[in-house]
Amino acid sequence: MTARLLEGRPVADAIWRDVEQRAVAFSSTAGRPPMLGLVAGPDESAAAYARQVERQFGRHGLRVARPSAATLDFAGEVRAFSRDPTIDGVLLLTPLPEGVDPEAVALAIDPSKDVDGQHPHNLGRLAQRRSAFAPATALGGIRLLQHYAVALRGAHAVVVGRSPVVGMPMALLLIDADATVSVCHSRTQHLAEVTRQADVLCVAIGRPHLIGPEHIKPGAVVVDFGTNPMPDGAVVGDVQADAVRAVAGALTPVPGGTGPITVAVLAQQTLSAAELHLHER
Numbered sequence: 001m002t003a004r005l006l007e008g009r010p011v012a013d014a015i016w017r018d019v020e021q022r023a024v025a026f027s028s029t030a031g032r033p034p035m036l037g038l039v040a041g042p043d044e045s046a047a048a049y050a051r052q053v054e055r056q057f058g059r060h061g062l063r064v065a066r067p068s069a070a071t072l073d074f075a076g077e078v079r080a081f082s083r084d085p086t087i088d089g090v091l092l093l094t095p096l097p098e099g100v101d102p103e104a105v106a107l108a109i110d111p112s113k114d115v116d117g118q119h120p121h122n123l124g125r126l127a128q129r130r131s132a133f134a135p136a137t138a139l140g141g142i143r144l145l146q147h148y149a150v151a152l153r154g155a156h157a158v159v160v161g162r163s164p165v166v167g168m169p170m171a172l173l174l175i176d177a178d179a180t181v182s183v184c185h186s187r188t189q190h191l192a193e194v195t196r197q198a199d200v201l202c203v204a205i206g207r208p209h210l211i212g213p214e215h216i217k218p219g220a221v222v223v224d225f226g227t228n229p230m231p232d233g234a235v236v237g238d239v240q241a242d243a244v245r246a247v248a249g250a251l252t253p254v255p256g257g258t259g260p261i262t263v264a265v266l267a268q269q270t271l272s273a274a275e276l277h278l279h280e281r
């Protein structure tokens with residue numbers, strides 16, 4: 001068997017088409033484009049991601065605002081964007097400098113502008129199966145599975161990783177999609193025995209190639225969130241793609257799987273926040 005490759009680009013393109021149409025409609029009603037307020041520390045990988053967000057938002061009819069002067073008052077910057085009626089969504093990029101507590105800063109995000117699901121209010125609502133802003137990477141994983149018509153209702157989904165950014169929200173979203181969900185982490189005993197039960201296996205560990213063919217039920221759908229930079233400059237996933245393709249039914253590539261969808265989902269949630277605020281005015 002050679003697993004089908006579940007490419008992220010067509011999923012992202014479909015989301016961007018929706019975003020573009022809604023951005024045009026919002027701009028003509030509101031008299032300004034939908035706007036994301038972005039706060040980031042000095043970290044280079046965060047800066048690179050911020051540039052990517054700015055470029056892609058600009059290309060599809062949204063705008064990104066940055067704090068006017070660089071300060072170390074990240075909570076203040078987030079609070080200012082949260083209060084600004086011309087800012088629709090707020091995104092905080094970590095890591096922040098040593099000594100700054102990212103959780104405390106995330107608490108300054110207005111939950112109604114929390115378009116990357118960083119405030120515990122939204123993760124809590126997700127756990128209650130109420131409408132909420134989910135972390136964009138996890139929601140992107142669900143969008144990918146929906147795009148490729150992967151059956152989730154009644155399926156056994158196993159998520160490896162329980163971070164609040166990827167693993168935990170992915171598990172909650174899968175539960176909401178009526179899958180039966182198991183969550184594994186670094187203390188899980190006999191990982192392969194659990195993952196081999198998965199009809200849908202979602203992996204968000206951050207360990208290059210940890211998941212091999214011995215972890216896969218034949219025919220399973222495998223979503224690899226792993227983005228691991230290697231010394232030679234390549235980026236690899238958490239899954240041994242070549243070996244796993246011989247066992248799985250479908251697999252997301254790295255790069256080019258879940259990665260391209262994240263920013264598109266972020267833009268879509270920024271528009272949802274913008275539309276909501278417009279209707280509330």
Ligand code: NAP
Pocket residue numbers: 137160161162163164165166167184185186187188191204205206207210225226227228258259262
């Ligand atoms: P994280 O916060 O470091 O969480 C990693 C999770 O993996 C933890 O829950 C940890 O368990 C678990 N884990 C670690 N070693 C394990 C092992 N040997 N066996 C089973 N579980 C293990 O990482 P993250 O932020 O969730 O990111 C995970 C990966 O996704 C990274 O490669 C990251 O770059 C990537 N990512 C991709 C995107 C995207 O857009 N595609 C976005 C964000 C992140 P414990 O809880 O027990 O420590």
